[in-house]
Amino acid sequence: MRAWLPLVALLVWLTIWRVRFSAIEKFYGLLGLALIVTVIALIHSGQTHILWPEAKHLAPPKGEGLPTYFYFGIALLGAAMTPYEVFIFSSGAVEEGWTRADLMVNRANVYIGFPLGGIISLALMGGAAIFLAPRGISVSHLSQVGLPVSAVFGKIGLAILLFGMGIAIFGAALETAMSAGYILSQYFGWQWGKFVRPSEAPRFHLTVLVTILLGACLALTTVDPVKVTEYSIVLSAAALPLTYFPILVVANDPDYMGDKTNSPPLNAIAFAYLVLLLVVAVATIPLMIVTKAGQ
């Protein structure tokens, strides 16, 4: 059943070993846009009006307590912003040798790309709320995510969705493996990155390889990958202030940022967000215990 896993692990390693960072970023980023099919399917279903009353009324669904509601809220926050992304993004800036000229591209990424990812996530949830929740289906497998798109667009829609999901999952495997290499190498002061030859950054590449092997071994066990992801994103949310706060400090340091330090209004928003992240960090573990991890 999972015999193909070593092959995928090999493909992940080969991609990281052989393909340039910018090529990985552009190829998987652009092809991942296939997931927009979830947004189109939701709109095409003509049933989005069902979602509005619940969206306007912010309260737990019937039969769900406030602690569980907030636990899943934290899970969503953790899924949208995990600490490893900070490392892959900042290391990517060095890998690609960003300059001031790249600011526009990155602003577009932040103001268009990130919200687009959020809209796709909302469409996935909206599809589940319309097609699955009324039947009493609680999503616990990736295959269930395909059912709403399949119901609206049939085989073509499902094929596009599965392609997009495959790209997104493969891209996430690349990102997390490389991120492990960046985090460990930068912490211990080793030479890192794909901008130097592998022989010049052996410990970085060894870390990436070991991470891929460990991931493949974990996937070969009977551990539910969705549960592992759920727990890891919740615990990531708890750790978010540890990565967010240093970035906020650097964003206000003219030695690093020159004349591009945060403006006072931006700092006010950033500080409010930091407070939110601190509350989340404090509440995560107690909520996990009280709700038995959202059960």
Place this chain on the structure above:
Amino acid sequence: MRRAAIFVFVALVACVAPARSFGSFQGKANATAKDMLSAVETARLTVQLTQRRKTFSPFISTALGETERDGDAIAGAFDSVQPPDARSDKIRSDLDQILQLATSTLSNLRIAARRTNLVQLTGAAKPLPALSEQLQHFIEVNQ
């Protein structure tokens, strides 16, 4: 060491605690019925989409294989819960009958899906609506 501690912590959080009272057992039975309803309805929707030729054979096989595994796990977990009194025995017996029918139906669906036999799949799916109704009724009664 820290990772091991986190793993143990998560495992402990996810553990099923024993039922010490009728209310607790009833709550577990209700949660079990909801989980099984989710598996049954997933299978039902998958079969409906298959009948309308809106999905692929490998996808159907995967989806129905997962619902079968879910069903077995749900029934197995409930069977391991100790009923605390006679009233709980009655609930256990009622739900067990539905769970057994559900798991065998989900197995039949997986077998038919792997044979890519639409006629067999349609036949195997016949008990699903009744199963769904029974589970919903059980959930309402034991809320």
